[in-house]
Amino acid sequence: MTIAALVLAAGASSRFGSPKALAPFEGRPLLEHVLDAVREAGIDEIVVVLGHAADEIEDGIEWLSERRVRNPDPRHLASSLQVGIAAITDIDPPVKGVVIALGDQPRTRPEVIRALVAAARTSDRPVVVPRYSDGGGANPVFVRASAFELVDEATGDRGLGPILAEDPYTVLEVPITGSNPDIDTPSDLAELAWGERVRANREQVERVREVPDGADFYAPVSGLFRADPDRSDDPVLAELVTMATPGETWLDIGAGAGRYALPLARVAAEVIAVDPSSSMLTALQDGTVAHGVTNLRTIEDRWPMADPPAADVALIAHVGYDVEAIGPFVEAMEASARRLCVAVLMERPPASVADRFWPIVHGESRLALPALPEFVDLLRARGREPSVTMTERPPRQFEQLAQLEGALRRQLWIADGGEKERRFREAFDELAVEGPDGTFSLAGQEASIIGIVTWTAPTKEGLT
Numbered sequence: 001m002t003i004a005a006l007v008l009a010a011g012a013s014s015r016f017g018s019p020k021a022l023a024p025f026e027g028r029p030l031l032e033h034v035l036d037a038v039r040e041a042g043i044d045e046i047v048v049v050l051g052h053a054a055d056e057i058e059d060g061i062e063w064l065s066e067r068r069v070r071n072p073d074p075r076h077l078a079s080s081l082q083v084g085i086a087a088i089t090d091i092d093p094p095v096k097g098v099v100i101a102l103g104d105q106p107r108t109r110p111e112v113i114r115a116l117v118a119a120a121r122t123s124d125r126p127v128v129v130p131r132y133s134d135g136g137g138a139n140p141v142f143v144r145a146s147a148f149e150l151v152d153e154a155t156g157d158r159g160l161g162p163i164l165a166e167d168p169y170t171v172l173e174v175p176i177t178g179s180n181p182d183i184d185t186p187s188d189l190a191e192l193a194w195g196e197r198v199r200a201n202r203e204q205v206e207r208v209r210e211v212p213d214g215a216d217f218y219a220p221v222s223g224l225f226r227a228d229p230d231r232s233d234d235p236v237l238a239e240l241v242t243m244a245t246p247g248e249t250w251l252d253i254g255a256g257a258g259r260y261a262l263p264l265a266r267v268a269a270e271v272i273a274v275d276p277s278s279s280m281l282t283a284l285q286d287g288t289v290a291h292g293v294t295n296l297r298t299i300e301d302r303w304p305m306a307d308p309p310a311a312d313v314a315l316i317a318h319v320g321y322d323v324e325a326i327g328p329f330v331e332a333m334e335a336s337a338r339r340l341c342v343a344v345l346m347e348r349p350p351a352s353v354a355d356r357f358w359p360i361v362h363g364e365s366r367l368a369l370p371a372l373p374e375f376v377d378l379l380r381a382r383g384r385e386p387s388v389t390m391t392e393r394p395p396r397q398f399e400q401l402a403q404l405e406g407a408l409r410r411q412l413w414i415a416d417g418g419e420k421e422r423r424f425r426e427a428f429d430e431l432a433v434e435g436p437d438g439t440f441s442l443a444g445q446e447a448s449i450i451g452i453v454t455w456t457a458p459t460k461e462g463l464t
Contacts, residue, residue, distance in 0.1 A: 003117055004095040005043045007066075008035055008085040009103030010051025010074035015184045019053040020104045022060045024190060028381055030183060031061055033106035038063070041113035043099060047093060048380035049074075049084040053403050071097050078154035085151045095147065101140040104183045107192070108140060116142040125172040126150075129165060134179035167390055190381035191327040194370045198324040201367045208362045209413035210420065217278050226283055229291050235391040236317075236344055239452050243313065243342065244268045251336055253303045253310035254319030257283035258296075260344075264315075265296045276302040284459035304332030314457070317344040321351075321369040326378065344371040347449035353396075354411035355443070360427045361412055361420050372451040379455055386455040392447045397439035404432060404440045 009031055013020040021031035021321070046066040051074025058068065062283075071083045079447075088098050097120060099113055104173055116128045117180070126147035130140040143150070147170070150163055164171050171402065183189050231237065240260060242252065244267040254259040255273035257280050265271040265288075272297060275281050281298045288296050303319075314337035323329045334341055346352075349369040358366040372388075379386045389455055398404040405428060414420045433443045 002045075002093060002095045003043055003097050003099060004047065004091060005038045005041075005044040005080075005087050005099045005101060005113075005282050007031075007038065007046060007048045007101050008077065008080050008124055009057065010049045010054075010071045010080040010083075011104070012052040012074070016186060018315075020055055020062075020183060021053075021057045023183070023186075023277045025106050025189060025193070029061055030189070031057070031103045031197050033416050034101055034108050035061075035066065035105050037108040037192075038099070038101060038111045038113065041099075041117075042110075043096065043113070047084055049080045049087075049089045051080060056321050068070050076155070077159045078151075081151050081154055081159055085354050089148065093131060097142055097144045099140050099142050099147075102182070105139060105180050106183065107180055108250075109178075109180070112176055112180070113140060115176065116140065119172055119174045119379060120144065123172045125170060127160070127170050128172045128174060129164075130144035130176040130180070131173040132179045133175070136179040136181060138173075138210060158312045162381045172410055174286070175224060186377070186381035187327065187383075191325075192373075192380045194374055194378060195324045197368070197370050197374075198322055198326075198394045201322070202324075204364075205413060206369050208364075210415035210418060213415055225257035225259060225280065227257070227259045227262075227394060229258070229266060229287070229293070231263075234393075236260075236393070236452060239342075239389055239391070240264060240315070240342070241267055243340065243454070248312035248339070249310075251314045253311060253314060253316045253333060255298075256280045258287045259316065260317050261296060262291060262293055265293045268313075269295065271296045272299065272311060273297070274299045274301055274303060274305065274309075276300065304328055308336045309337065312339045313337060313342060315342045315344070318346065318350055320345070320375065321349040321371060330378070332384070334457045337456065341457050342453050343375060343453040345375055345451055345453065346373045347451065350448075353445070354408045356431075356442075357408060357412055357424060357427055361414060361424045372449075372453070376451070379453070381402075384458075386453050389452040389454075390412075390449065391452065392449050394447050395441050395445040397435060397441050398435075399439055401432060401434075401440045404442070411458065 009021045022031045023028060034099060045167060048066050048068045049071055050068055051071040054070050069083055069087045071080045073079055088095060101108055112130055113335055120128045126144040128142040151275045152162060153159055181192060237260060244264055247269050249270045250264050250268045252271060252273045255261040255275050261271050271282055276298055281300055284298060315335045320329060349371045355366045376386055376388060410422060414424055431442050432440055434440055
């Protein structure tokens with residue numbers, strides 16, 4: 001079966017604000033990722049439909065053998081489909097089918113294209129589409145040449161969708177894992193990049209781990225997160241306290257053992273602490289008793305919540321690094337904040353303290369989670385205007401050597417008695433040092449650069 005590909009890249013990118021095809025993603029224009037997937041699937045005959053900003057896209061893409069055609073009236077997806085199919089029918093020898101892909105889906109996968117073509121070889125249905133396990137649009141689409149007349153019937157911006165919905169028996173669905181998200185806004189692109197880093201980080205752990213996580217990941221170490229609410233040596237806390245006013249309510253998302261919730265309760269009218277860890281919240285409740293704090297209430301739940309509380313200020317502190325769906329997370333945070341949103345994040349994620357052990361123990365470098373720089377970029381992509389105050393925190397000192405060892409091992413997922421533990425033990429014995437005050441840390445460990453990010457919570461009408 002001779003197959004061609006049709007890539008649609010004629011849209012106005014009105015929500016994006018600039019030509020999406022040229023938007024940088026992982027160092028290359030977004031459209032090139034789609035073209036790569038088509039080529040890797042084994043399709044050499046490729047037609048690309050251009051329209052808005054066609055000259056810019058022509059100059060900005062590293063073309064190979066793709067044929068480019070222009071849609072003189074690219075206001076609707078249907079017209080681009082029709083221009084593209086007309087070009088496909090000019091190919092000699094005639095093709096038996098076409099894979100139609102969208103130029104704003106950089107995670108189009110070659111294996112999905114191959115799966116559609118393979119399914120078409122064994123089915124007489126004229127249209128084959130993916131059905132993604134994570135939901136989302138059914139793209140790319142395979143259309144047999146015998147069904148090209150369907151394209152002539154298409155109108156508007158939904159392309160073939162309405163036509164196929166009227167006669168579902170023309171369509172064969174192929175189950176596919178994952179999804180293939182559209183990029184409509186700069187925020188979509190930033191969220192995609194963030195989520196992929198989180199997922200890659202998690203998949204790396206699953207591949208190398210020797211021990212499972214417990215039901216409550218923080219249960220063994222919740223005590224390490226306790227802090228004196230009256231401390232005066234924490235520059236981050238000092239900055240947060242200046243933001244708090246006596247009549248306001250603060251929402252601390254991922255409050256943990258109350259490092260910031262407890263001292264903020266000394267100033268604010270009320271603090272609402274949300275955390276999914278029962279052990280952390282137990283440590284926090286113990287802290288309220290020990291320090292006589294009565295205006296703090298806890299909610300054991302994972303953010304975003306089904307029924308979130310409202311507050312004047314919403315805070316996350318060292319939370320969010322490993323949140324794959326960061327867009328809904330931030331949107332829920334903004335929706336709960338009447339006045340201000342605050343995020344305290346490190347330039348490198350907290351778990352990076354164990355990074356130097358990864359090559360030694362696992363034979364590979366740790367894939368980094370997104371952190372402060374990516375979060376600021378995300379906010380800007382969402383149309384926010386964040387303000388960032390930078391500070392730093394000295395390397396953490398542990399009162400006991402076993403506490404330092406335990407904190408590192410939790411970020412390495414190694415079992416007792418194995419070869420990986422032996423390599424860890426050798427490195428740990430070399431790198432762990434005792435300070436003059438009897439506390440323990442890692443030799444050569446640098447101070448943590450921390451940013452305090454603030455931005456105004458938008459009105460509901462302004463949310464993207």
